[in-house]
Amino acid sequence: MNISSPRAEAREFDALHFRQALSQFATGVTVITTRLADGTFRGLTASSFNSVSLDPPLVLWSLGTAANSLPIFSGNSHYVINVLGAEQAHLAKLFSRRSEDPWNGVEFELSRTGQPILKGAAAWFECHNRSRYPEGDHVIFVGEVEECACAPQSPLIFHNGQFGALR
Structure with missing residues (x-):
């Protein structure tokens, strides 16, 4: 099923105003990690994580089309979302x-497929890179969760341009 709508009406706000409005929505913070064929680890911070489906278990996140790491995450079969x-x-x-190389001194273990899982994460989801959807200036990644774990704790949140915590 493909659901599409006609284009939205003309906007009366600019990108800065839109970004400021978005900053009022508190999000969790993740680091998405993967391992390249040559053994190199890559990772990036993302707050665009959400659940999609319980059956099958699907999650999503997005990455800007101008990001240097877009080809890496588009081309790899697996990645880990570390909450x-x-x-x-x-x-x-x-x-x-x-x-800089963020991996220097960072503690992690490897998943069954060799992807890095950050030690101390509140939760992690090892995902098969199921699908990608270009939308606007981002690509939406949908991952099928093959394995996950959690260590319940207060989450790191991002709100109004600042990191914080729920206590």
């Missing part, structure tokens, strides 16, 4: 930088 706990803001900041 960060309140004490892991340093990891969110580390994996959001483009200029």
